[in-house]
Amino acid sequence: MSEIKTEEKFxxxxxxxxxxxxxxxxxxxxxxxxxxxxxxAPTVMATLGRAKKKDTHKGGTPTQAPVGDDERxxxxxxxxxxxxxxxxxxxxxxxxxxxxxxxxxDKEMEQIIGKPQKIEIRGHTSQQLAANGPAxxxxxxxxxxxxxxxxxxxxxxxxxxxxxxxxxSSGAWEPxxxxxxxxxxxxxxxxxxxxxEETVDQLIGTAQERNETLFDxxxx
Numbered sequence: 001m002s003e004i005k006t007e008e009k010f011x012x013x014x015x016x017x018x019x020x021x022x023x024x025x026x027x028x029x030x031x032x033x034x035x036x037x038x039x040x041a042p043t044v045m046a047t048l049g050r051a052k053k054k055d056t057h058k059g060g061t062p063t064q065a066p067v068g069d070d071e072r073x074x075x076x077x078x079x080x081x082x083x084x085x086x087x088x089x090x091x092x093x094x095x096x097x098x099x100x101x102x103x104x105x106d107k108e109m110e111q112i113i114g115k116p117q118k119i120e121i122r123g124h125t126s127q128q129l130a131a132n133g134p135a136x137x138x139x140x141x142x143x144x145x146x147x148x149x150x151x152x153x154x155x156x157x158x159x160x161x162x163x164x165x166x167x168x169s170s171g172a173w174e175p176x177x178x179x180x181x182x183x184x185x186x187x188x189x190x191x192x193x194x195x196x197e198e199t200v201d202q203l204i205g206t207a208q209e210r211n212e213t214l215f216d217x218x219x220x
Contacts, residue, residue, distance in 0.1 A: 085194035116199040123147040143169030
């Protein structure tokens with residue numbers, strides 16, 4: 001029975017990665033055997049008014065994007081995700097990380113520690129909580145408390161700088177599964193941790209201010 005639950009958790013994590021990155025960049029694409037794409041990887045759209053990144057997490061250099069009327073213009077959802085990340089699961093209604101979740105985060109740290117990129121931590125709850133709760137904000141709050149637990153673990157255990165972290169909560173509105181299967185429903189309360197393409201310094205001030213700061217530092 002434990003092997004079945006482990007396999008279900010693995011498949012749930014693969015599904016979450018597939019939704020985030022598309023099939024070709026998900027964990028499924030690196031498993032043995034031939035794979036056929038179930039979805040097209042999302043098209044990467046450049047952000048106006050700032051540099052367009054190309055695999056900066058692998059050492060790539062930013063390339064200049066078109067300049068907009070407002071240099072602070074952003075795409076609706078900033079931060080193109082890389083294919084680096086993991087998913088940890090929670091018991092319904094809880095915010096504590098169990099040993100399995102801590103080990104999953106520990107395993108991913110080699111790909112995250114020491115890099116300049118932002119890290120997005122996104123929380124989710126079960127749909128049942130939203131349906132039975134007195135207010136929709138309850139699910140959002142629980143998702144946010146979960147991501148704070150993950151952030152606390154990353155900053156305290158692995159010394160991840162807090163300025164690298166972006167927290168978000170989707171509440172109960174992005175379930176991994178829509179099913180009456182009890183085991184699959186247990187995969188909906190989760191937190192996704194993804195390395196983004198954008199770097200911390202690209203979100204501080206304007207491009208002109210950043211350039212002036214670099215010039216001032218170089219002249220000292």
